[in-house]
Amino acid sequence: xxxxxxxxxxxQYGKITAVEDLSLTVEKGNIYxxxxxxxxxxxxxxxxxxxxxxxxxxxxxxxxxxxxINPRRHLGALLETPNFxxxxxAVDNLKIVAHxxxxxxxxxxxxxxxxxxxxxxxxxxxxxxxGMKQRLAIAAAMVGDPVVLIFDEPTNGLDPQGIAEVRETxxxxxxxGKTILLASHILDEVEKVCSHVAIIKKGKLLAxxxxxxxxxxxxxxxxASNNLSALKKEMTKLPMVRQWEEKNGRLVLxxxxxxxxxxxxxxxxxxxxxxxxxxxxxxSLESEFLEITSEDSIPVRGFxxxxxxxxx
Amino acid sequence: MLYLFQLEWLKQKKFIIFRVMxxxxxxxxxxxxxxxxxxxxxxxxxxxxxxxxIFYVFPTVWLWLGYIGNWLSxxxxxxxxxxxxxxxxxxxxxxxxxxxxxxxxxxxxxxxxFIVFLAFCxxxxxxxxxxxxxxxxxxxxxxxxxxxxxxxxxxxFLMCMGYMSFGFLLGILIRRTGIALFLYITYIMVLxxxxxxxxxYFFKSRSMHFYPLNAIExxxxxxxxxxxxxxxxxxxxxxxxxxxxAIIASLIYIVLFLFLSxxxxxxxxx
Numbered sequence: 001x002x003x004x005x006x007x008x009x010x011x012q013y014g015k016i017t018a019v020e021d022l023s024l025t026v027e028k029g030n031i032y033x034x035x036x037x038x039x040x041x042x043x044x045x046x047x048x049x050x051x052x053x054x055x056x057x058x059x060x061x062x063x064x065x066x067x068x069i070n071p072r073r074h075l076g077a078l079l080e081t082p083n084f085x086x087x088x089x090a091v092d093n094l095k096i097v098a099h100x101x102x103x104x105x106x107x108x109x110x111x112x113x114x115x116x117x118x119x120x121x122x123x124x125x126x127x128x129x130x131g132m133k134q135r136l137a138i139a140a141a142m143v144g145d146p147v148v149l150i151f152d153e154p155t156n157g158l159d160p161q162g163i164a165e166v167r168e169t170x171x172x173x174x175x176x177g178k179t180i181l182l183a184s185h186i187l188d189e190v191e192k193v194c195s196h197v198a199i200i201k202k203g204k205l206l207a208x209x210x211x212x213x214x215x216x217x218x219x220x221x222x223x224a225s226n227n228l229s230a231l232k233k234e235m236t237k238l239p240m241v242r243q244w245e246e247k248n249g250r251l252v253l254x255x256x257x258x259x260x261x262x263x264x265x266x267x268x269x270x271x272x273x274x275x276x277x278x279x280x281x282x283x284s285l286e287s288e289f290l291e292i293t294s295e296d297s298i299p300v301r302g303f304x305x306x307x308x309x310x311x312x
Numbered sequence: 313m314l315y316l317f318q319l320e321w322l323k324q325k326k327f328i329i330f331r332v333m334x335x336x337x338x339x340x341x342x343x344x345x346x347x348x349x350x351x352x353x354x355x356x357x358x359x360x361x362x363x364x365x366i367f368y369v370f371p372t373v374w375l376w377l378g379y380i381g382n383w384l385s386x387x388x389x390x391x392x393x394x395x396x397x398x399x400x401x402x403x404x405x406x407x408x409x410x411x412x413x414x415x416x417x418x419x420x421x422x423x424x425x426f427i428v429f430l431a432f433c434x435x436x437x438x439x440x441x442x443x444x445x446x447x448x449x450x451x452x453x454x455x456x457x458x459x460x461x462x463x464x465x466x467x468x469f470l471m472c473m474g475y476m477s478f479g480f481l482l483g484i485l486i487r488r489t490g491i492a493l494f495l496y497i498t499y500i501m502v503l504x505x506x507x508x509x510x511x512x513y514f515f516k517s518r519s520m521h522f523y524p525l526n527a528i529e530x531x532x533x534x535x536x537x538x539x540x541x542x543x544x545x546x547x548x549x550x551x552x553x554x555x556x557x558a559i560i561a562s563l564i565y566i567v568l569f570l571f572l573s574x575x576x577x578x579x580x581x582x
Contacts, residue, residue, distance in 0.1 A: 047581070047582075050410070050411045051410050051411070051415075051416075052407050052410050052411060052581065052582040053581045053582070054579075054581060070413065070415050072410070072411065072412065072413040073412075073413035074413075075413075077411045077412075079407075079408075079411055081404065083403060083404040083405050083407060083408035084403070084405065084408070085323060085327075085403060085405055086403060087326060087327055087328065088326055092322070092326065095322060096319065096322050096323060097412050099315075099318065099319050099322060100319065100409060100412045100413050100414050101412060101413050102315075102413075140412075
């Protein structure tokens with residue numbers, strides 16, 4: 001059963017299109033990252049599927065429609081900033097969340113322990129630091145033990161220790177078999193936490209897939225020969241070739257990182273094939289990535305397929 | 313319904329301003345009436361105020377206490393209604409409530425139920441105060457004099473609902489606490505009067521009384537209506553709406569305010 005299906009979602013604010021024709025499917029157990037720079041439509045998309053923003057067109061469906069039109073009580077979500085009643089303490093705020101979710105109020109101590117807030121549980125929310133607010137929001141998202149959790153930029157504005165703590169918490173949660181949707185503008189974060197990823201830019205979906213298939217150091221090589229069928233037969237057998245595709249009379253190979261084009265040429269030559277064309281290309285997604293990340297705080301230079309290591 | 317009321321109660325019960333305002337309301341309603349005891353009437357009091365006793369005896373106690381309640385409700389209850397919604401929008405907790413799982417309709421209903429609850433409690437308190445004053449101060453009590461102006465009870469309830477539904481609508485439309493409160497006060501105290509008297513200047517017609525907040529105010533009008541005789545002589549009609557006109561007009565406005573609030577809340581992006 002798919003947890004979430006989004007179908008051709010579009011949201012326009014006047015002339016500006018925040019989300020355009022976006023479709024994606026989240027399966028049970030996925031740790032699904034939505035990656036894109038600030039202002040790419042991540043929060044708008046989450047806002048729509050969480051019922052606070054009306055879509056201009058398109059639709060979405062939670063749990064295959066099994067929980068009716070308001071399935072939000074089965075979700076836990078942290079969208080943008082943590083929002084609580086400033087004059088209430090952590091416990092009273094969680095009580096309101098539990099009341100809305102129509103769930104029990106007995107698990108608060110365990111939750112506040114998990115996010116490390118037990119000592120301050122009777123302090124008013126307005127006295128909390130940003131990190132504490134964020135952690136309370138994570139606890140609130142987990143009230144009622146929802147099967148799906150949604151985090152939007154959960155590490156935004158936190159110090160390095162806070163970031164590490166929040167990531168650990170998310171990984172910890174994911175081990176409990178939850179489905180998680182994580183929106184982030186940080187490639188590194190998505191890579192460390194997620195199993196699947198969708199890349200969004202200017203409201204458009206650029207790519208979706210498993211993190212392994214999209215974010216990796218593999219090299220894409222385009223080759224051609226006068227005898228294409230022989231070339232295909234020999235080259236696709238090679239162990240370092242992960243994927244291949246025939247395109248415009250050429251063969252596009254995804255080669256495991258570490259192999260050079262020279263080695264490839266040699267191997268072909270040994271088999272008696274002369275290459276007429278050999279071009280190493282950055283993977284197109286990696287280059288999209290570059291664009292995405294370079295629009296953000298970290299400018300990345302050098303070879304595109306090195307982008308990951310330069311971000312680390 | 314209980315579920316929605318409990319939700320709103322969880323939100324409000326520890327809200328300091330809520331407590332303070334309710335406390336003021338509870339103290340001020342009888343206290344302001346008691347201040348009438350200190351009025352020195354002099355040798356030739358105006359005929360409609362022969363003695364300060366009329367503040368406290370049946371059946372006039374309903375009128376005077378009601379009129380004080382009118383001001384207090386305008387101020388405290390209206391403010392609370394504005395704050396109830398603008399707070400949620402400023403703290404973005406409305407947004408969070410919806411994300412957490414509340415539907416917009418449930419959110420709306422929880423607020424309206426709470427408003428009805430507040431109006432009901434205020435009316436109950438008004439009734440208890442009026443009866444207490446009346447029974448203490450009236451020498452001979454006839455059942456008929458006690459109940460002579462008892463229609464003030466449900467008019468009082470409508471009045472509370474009127475102020476609060478107006479504040480509620482403003483809060484939902486404007487979102488910002490300061491601006492919404494400012495507009496609430498200026499509309500009621502200044503803007504509507506300007507509109508009404510401008511209209512009167514051009515058309516001498518009773519329709520000037522049917523503006524929403526004037527209708528709500530006229531549910532419990534100023535008791536010494538004799539003061540308004542100058543107005544009758546000049547314009548040929550009374551300064552006030554008749555009670556039944558005020559009731560019908562207020563009902564229509566309350567329904568309209570609540571309906572608009574609902575529609576707007578369904579429409580907006582949060």
